[in-house]
Amino acid sequence: MATIASALQSVKQQIESMGKGRVELLAVSKTWPAEAIRAAYEAGQKAFGESYVQEALEKMNALSDLDIEWHFIGPVQSNKTKAIAAHFDWVHGVDSERIAMRLSDGRPEGMPPLQVCIQVNVSGEASKSGIEPEKAADLASCISRLKGLKLRGLMTIPEPTADKALQRKRFNELRKIKESLSEYDLDTLSMGMSADFESAIQEGATIVRIGSAIFGNRKKK
Numbered sequence: 001m002a003t004i005a006s007a008l009q010s011v012k013q014q015i016e017s018m019g020k021g022r023v024e025l026l027a028v029s030k031t032w033p034a035e036a037i038r039a040a041y042e043a044g045q046k047a048f049g050e051s052y053v054q055e056a057l058e059k060m061n062a063l064s065d066l067d068i069e070w071h072f073i074g075p076v077q078s079n080k081t082k083a084i085a086a087h088f089d090w091v092h093g094v095d096s097e098r099i100a101m102r103l104s105d106g107r108p109e110g111m112p113p114l115q116v117c118i119q120v121n122v123s124g125e126a127s128k129s130g131i132e133p134e135k136a137a138d139l140a141s142c143i144s145r146l147k148g149l150k151l152r153g154l155m156t157i158p159e160p161t162a163d164k165a166l167q168r169k170r171f172n173e174l175r176k177i178k179e180s181l182s183e184y185d186l187d188t189l190s191m192g193m194s195a196d197f198e199s200a201i202q203e204g205a206t207i208v209r210i211g212s213a214i215f216g217n218r219k220k221k
C-alpha cells in the first residue's frame with residue numbers, strides 16, 4: 001500500500017504548492033476496502049468521505065481502533081438519516097429542510113452537533129442534486145435553529161468539465177453565495193474533486209474531496 005501513501009503525499013504537495021493557506025483534504029474512500037483507509041490513516045490522513053451508508057458502517061466497525069473523522073458526502077435518503085446522524089461527524093449534502101430536521105432529530109443526545117454543509121446546485125439544469133442558489137438563505141435559516149446540527153458552510157458538485165474557466169465560474173458562484181450569508185458565520189466551502197480541485201482552491205475552497213487521485217480509479221458500480 002505504499003502507493004496510497006505516496007499518492008496522498010503528492011496530492012498534499014499539489015495543494016500546498018498553490019500557496020492558498022490551509023485547505024483540508026478529505027480522502028474519499030467510497031468503494032475502497034477498510035485496509036486502504038488504514039493505509040492512508042497510517043500515512044497521516046484523518047478525515048475520510050463515504051457515500052453509501054451500509055458500506056461505511058462496515059468500515060467504521062473494522063476501523064474502530066482508529067481516530068477517524070467520518071464525512072458523509074452522498075445523497076441523503078430520508079430512511080438513512082438516523083444511521084447517518086448517529087455515526088458520522090459531518091454531512092456535506094444537506095439540501096432540504098425535511099432532511100435537515102430528520103438529521104437533527106436523529107443526532108443522539110450527548111454527541112456534539114452534526115457538522116453540516118448545504119449542497120447548492122450551481123450548474124442549473126446540468127445537475128440535479130443540491131438546492132437552487134435562491135433557496136440557500138431559507139435553508140440556512142432553518143438549519144441554524146436546529147439543535148442537532150451545526151451549519152458550517154456550503155458544498156457543491158458542478159457538472160464535470162475540462163474547461164478551467166467554467167470550473168472557476170461555478171466555484172466562484174458558491175463562494176459568492178457563502179458571502180451573501182454573512183450573518184451565519186460560515187467557515188467552510190466544500191468544493192473540488194480529483195479533476196477540478198485546483199480551480200476550487202483558486203476560488204477559496206476550504207475542504208477538497210479527493211478520491212481517485214489518492215486511491216486510484218473506482219470500478220463502475
Ligand SMILES: *Cc1c(COP(=O)(O)O)cnc(C)c1O
Pocket residue numbers: 028030051073074157192193194195209210211212213
Ligand atoms: C466520489 C466523490 C468525490 C471524489 O471524486 P474523485 O473524482 O474520485 O476525486 C468527491 N465528492 C463527492 C460528493 C463524491 O461523491
